[in-house]
Amino acid sequence: MRTEVYYRDNSIDGRARKVLASLRQNIDSRIQNVAMADVYLTKDIKGLTPELAAFLFSDSVAQRTAVDSPVAEGSLLPDWKYIVEVTYRPGVTNPTAITARKSVETALGRKLAQEEMIQTAVQYLIASPDLSDSQIASMQASFYNPLVQQAEFIKKEEWGTKKLPAFYPYKVASSEVTIKDFDLASMDDAALEKLSEERLLALNLTEMKSLQKYFTAPDTVAARKKAGMGNATDVELEMIGQTWSEHCKHKIFSADIDYEDTEAGTKEHIKSLYASYIKKTTKDLWDKKPFLRSVFSDNSGVVEFDKDNLVCFKVETHNSPSALDPYGGAITGIVGVNRDIIGTGKGARPFFNTDFLCFGNPDTPDEDIPSGLLHPKAVMSGVHHGIIDGGNQSGIPTVADGFLFDDSYTGKPLVFCGTGGIMPASMAGEGTWIKHINPGDKAVMIGGRIGKDGIHGATFSSLVLDEASPVSAVQIGDPITQKKMSDFLMEARDLGLYQGITDNGAGGLSSSLGEMAEYSNGVVIDLDKCPLKYQGLAPWEILVSESQERMSLAVEEKNIKAFLDLAAKRDVEATVVGEFNDSGYISILGRGRLAGYLSMEFLHKGLPAMHLNAVWKRPAAPDVKIEKEDPKELLIKILGDPNVSSRETLVRQYDHEVGAVSVVKPFVGKNSDAPSDGAVLKPVYGSSKGVTVTHGICPRVGDWDTYNMAQCAVDEAFRSHIALGGDPESASVLDNFCWPDPVKSAKTPDGEYKLAQLVRTCKGVNRICLDYGLPLISGKDSMKNDASMNGKKVSVRPTLLISLMGMIKDTKKAMTSDFKGCCDYIYILGKTTGAMGGSTYEKIKGKSMGASPSVDTKGAFKMYCQLASAIEKGLVASCHDMSDGGLAVALAESAMGGMCGCDVDLSGIPGDAGLDDIRTLFAESPSRFVISVKKENAAEFEKLMAGAPLKKAGETNCSDAVAFKKDGKTILSITCDEIVKAWKREI
């Protein structure tokens, strides 16, 4: 039965109006109209009458229903020219169909049988003049992504001969449900490499050989024989492939590196960047930072919030999936990192999401996009939509989000998805960050069922993106299934019904249960017990599938009944799929036999370290002459640059307030449209203590030296925290590295330089974090952000995102960036220096400006502490950090926030003397602020800031003109309205 639901009057369909506007803009301005229908296709459902379908699937006041009578032949849009109807491909999660099924089951009062099926689709009717074939192709492409969706397309003249299907194909191709084995002993190097490639194990020859060595060692052979195992099975190879993937094991970050600095003439051997710089930083700070609870060991970093609560924070990337399916990639990124929080310690509740999205230039001409890649605008639109649905439907506010555009992200976008969580400080007398998994505990999987979606996600993201990338790695998330699960978990946690938990992300059960088994030292996993979405999955597929919305738990025998009963009451599927033990082995049962038997020792510690070379050679210094030009025109251009301009229409589609914990919102000022420096939230009702959330990212600065890039990124996150009123002594950060492949090879001849850039980034992070007292609490690295299409390689600029979660003692003292009215003094704090490398100015000019700025880490920290105490004492009226676009942009934004003019004289501001006007206005030197102070507070403010690089530069006034002067002479004057107009050039 085909049920088509549509609005009673097409003119009231806001969705269709939006689609029409977009088609007119992107396809043809002559397109006259669009109408939409939601389509429900049902098969063999006993008791579902047309009347019941209409009742269940439509809104009787606003909508009309056509059952087995096409809307295309009705009066909704009789003059349609084209029909596009989009549905999901077989096996792809369709949240609407899941809900429709639940609704039918509720009405019929029974569970539907497997053969009683529901599909949903969306139908677009388009009234338009004749479009060219290429326009039609673009139009279809704008409606669906063939990797996850399928579509029907019908022209008016074909109607009658061509019909919309009564039911779309739904069968997922079956795999051979057998367990294969491989005689590794007989394989030579070529055969081993071939095996790795064919099975997408993403293991190199050295790794394959160590695997061969393990399986052929006499001890192993004997132990396996005793257990009833012979050759290595596909189940085992896949488990090792997932566990040892770059994605899961961070092999490059853990590699032995010979680093040569040709500039300093030094060589050093680094045993693991991760251990030497990242973990080491926090270790060295541990004693000075009593708020640290759990770092690097769990799914997120955990710190103390107050005596009763802990907060945790994690940022993940979801770059590869987002490149292929932007919507699915982003939504699974969001709900995936939510699960990291839910799976931290004994379980935390997410209370904010934050994201940073890096795309290619939205203005790139179509012909400049390598074929096989999506246009940055399409990527952005899909990712944005995914972030909206992922956050809004989960009821988690999206805050402190950011966008960054750079041509280097045309190959792979960078989609950083982060979540903060909160949990009680202790439960049943023990710290909540601690989890237990003991022998005898049941291994329980909860949430969604297992399908073929997301197979090989972990290994796929460890490879270059090319034409052969597996489409099964792409999937759609269902926030509602996950919300049901997370609500249930919070209840179960508070009742003490489980004692260990982790999420099913990359690598699926093989990773989650494999990691959990490290606590008890062994596990038996029974793949035959795992609930499947459909039949036809090979055992290895069940083990590594990354089907969404699943968590793995350890439940004590005595609690298992209560746990399963509560899950059933909450409509959450929970299944015992194994049991933890202390055997030292992971045993995997499948097809009624032992299908895998791997020693824990080998699986988790058998991976040989990589040996890599890194060679640092500083880029040649180019000519950095500044051309003379009109500073006002330049300011207008920079304000309108996609990296600076307003994204209000995008950001307001995120729910940033659900939970009622928001204190500083994404937009501030008189008209709530000026940018804030980050978010301030107070997560505990009744307490005015809060957290700040900020980010720092500046990849262009790394063109000159990634050491500077690292420090500028950390500084940006930290100075934003200070600008919001944060406590300089209690902030923590996450590091997220997104690198182009830094391993030298035929495909990557400059690998040694890229690796040196990585080394210098780590050194930079280490130094500044020690000087700022800023522990790193968790992080992630993604090392293969290259795309190769038709022989053209696009690699990302080495990118470090620093995400900060800090404390603010009293949110009533939180600070915003907008001027608060006329006649306040304006101060410029921090040193302005002449280095223009990495600036927005450089980007706009399209030529290298050479040296990028460096951070005076010791000096800056002292200044931050002074400023923080001035803000805490209530002496500051506004504070805005200077970042993209420099002083001129920061001041313009503060003025725009207050909608009040000002007069500043920039002669004699701290920093390099004798800078030209362009550098003074637009240099992006770190550690600087625009501050306004009420006159009555000025003396005390200046006293507190004694010794800091501070200059009183002018006053706010009642005009609407923002005047920049030097030695009394105006060098730039612009009105607030002009600023608003330039800044609101939406992307």
Added chain:
Amino acid sequence: MAKVAILTGYGINADNELKEAFLRAGAKQADRIHINDMIEKPEILDDYQILGFPGGFSFGDHLGSGLVMAHLFKQNLKGVLDKFIAKGKLIIGICNGFQVLVKMGVLPNFDGNWTQEVSLIHNNTGVFENSWLNVRFNPDSPCVWTKGLKEMDIPIRHGEGRFITKDKATLERIKALHLDTVIYNDRNPNGSECDIAGITDTTGRILGLMPHPEAFLTPENHPMWRRQEIKEAAGLALLKNGVDYIDSRNIK
């Protein structure tokens, strides 16, 4: 003393702050109750005098906002809710909760037979929006929740908040009875008929509204709190009216 039951489950997500808001508004007790527990033990509601339908995305709004929750609730709990209303108790539905009440036919419920007469559909912009705006309250409305309130800054967070009526007669009936209780004051964010942001039923004891009073818990939730003095969290005043109504009448 007022005890408040707050519905949860299946994607409802503004339940924690609604509970907190009611407690701050003076409720003696506020409990989040899963819809499945309500269905299993409907008598659970006998102990409460106020029922809150919070915001969120029940069932993802996949088949239309609030629609599936409306069916689920109505099919299982209509009788219980009728009894609840008949006892003079109060109901509030916010955002998704408003959508649920409307689709069940509890609002405006002219004839007492739970027939859907109005709806909340996709915003005319076609997108979700989170902003603060100003609403005013109809002084002639019989609604007990908004008594004495004039206007208020309050956030909206919805993609389907466009209020429409079945036909012109329905709109006229709403106007004539002054059921149009909450009105967008400075701008209409979604194309709602007559700028309607919230309506009450004929008893005045059931209120549904798109804006979120429970999101205005403290002065610092207001976007302008750094620029001007925000004396109180105005959203609580609305909930307090409900709590006071119950307390003053000693409804059990």
